[in-house]
Amino acid sequence: MKTTFNKVMQAAVAATALTFASAGQAADVYTHVSTPEDAIYVDSHTSAFFKDVSIDENTLQIGVSVWEMYNVNNTTQRYYAFCVQPMIDFNTKATYTASYNFTPSNEVQRLYESSFAGTVGDSDKQIAFQLALWELQNDDKNLTTGNMRFALNDPNPQIALAAAMLNAAENQPLTTSHYNYVVFNGSFNGKQSQQLLGVNAIAAVPEADTWAMMAVGLGLVGLVGRRKQKNEKFA
Numbered sequence: 001m002k003t004t005f006n007k008v009m010q011a012a013v014a015a016t017a018l019t020f021a022s023a024g025q026a027a028d029v030y031t032h033v034s035t036p037e038d039a040i041y042v043d044s045h046t047s048a049f050f051k052d053v054s055i056d057e058n059t060l061q062i063g064v065s066v067w068e069m070y071n072v073n074n075t076t077q078r079y080y081a082f083c084v085q086p087m088i089d090f091n092t093k094a095t096y097t098a099s100y101n102f103t104p105s106n107e108v109q110r111l112y113e114s115s116f117a118g119t120v121g122d123s124d125k126q127i128a129f130q131l132a133l134w135e136l137q138n139d140d141k142n143l144t145t146g147n148m149r150f151a152l153n154d155p156n157p158q159i160a161l162a163a164a165m166l167n168a169a170e171n172q173p174l175t176t177s178h179y180n181y182v183v184f185n186g187s188f189n190g191k192q193s194q195q196l197l198g199v200n201a202i203a204a205v206p207e208a209d210t211w212a213m214m215a216v217g218l219g220l221v222g223l224v225g226r227r228k229q230k231n232e233k234f235a
Contacts, residue, residue: 028098030069030184032081036123037065040131040158041151049148052192053089060151064158065090066126069184069198071098079198080119080126081184086134086148088194096184096196104181104197106174107136112199114172115165116179128161133197135166142166178202 039061042050050062067090071077083090104112111132119125131143131150140146143163150159179199186194 028077029072030079030096030098031072032067032069032092032096034092035066035068035126037063038123038127038156038158040064040127040156041153043149043151050087052087062086064127064130066123066130067196069096069196079182079184079200081196081198082130082133084133084137084195084197086138088192090196091186091188091192091194094186094188094194096186096194099183099185100180102181102183102197105136107141107169108133108197109177110172110174111136111165111169112179112181113174113177114168116199124156124158125161128158128165131158131162132165132169135162136169 039056039059042055042060042062053062055062067081069079069081072095111129115125115129115132119129134148135141135143135146139148143150143159143166144152152159178201180202182198182200184196184198186196188194
């Protein structure tokens with residue numbers, strides 16, 4: 001009887017852990033709300049880099065948006081998401097799946113560590129951060145040279161802000177990350193895909209579901225121990 005009871009409780013502990021693990025591995029689906037869009041001037045000879053992006057050929061401007069993604073099953077779970085593919089228009093009707101196992105390059109991590117926090121609630125800085133991320137991911141890490149250089153006579157302040165962010169990233173010590181990185185993957189009609197990069201701050205304490213798993217697991221283990229002790233006492 002004791003052996004059977006112990007096996008049942010051990011199976012329950014394993015099943016509980018598996019349930020929480022499976023829940024954590026399930027693919028989350030995200031949609032988005034738009035944030036303010038601004039237009040940035042690009043040099044005429046580099047406009048081909050944005051060949052698939054909506055562009056005003058008269059002024060050579062591209063629209064730059066930062067998007068707020070939210071979990072369709074939990075709207076309190078949100079991320080600011082930045083495009084990592086400047087040559088593809090953001091699809092406003094798509095849903096995105098989240099991948100949580102992304103490891104950024106050292107340069108991208110430095111950019112987030114040094115500048116991301118200051119972008120929250122500031123549309124100019126968000127757009128500047130987008131430009132800086134594009135540079136690190138796709139070009140020569142200099143906004144005024146390379147295949148994706150932007151016009152120096154841009155009347156908007158984002159170019160200078162983005163250059164300052166790139167400079168800050170170069171001087172950012174690479175020690176420990178304050179963020180968990182999430183890649184949002186969208187597929188449009190099976191022909192084109194878009195990837196967005198977002199982060200959330202690493203919590204100082206375990207998440208609620210982690211506490212719940214620990215409590216249930218420890219409770220069941222304790223119950224097994226108490227049952228075993230009682231049976232040994234009266235054997």
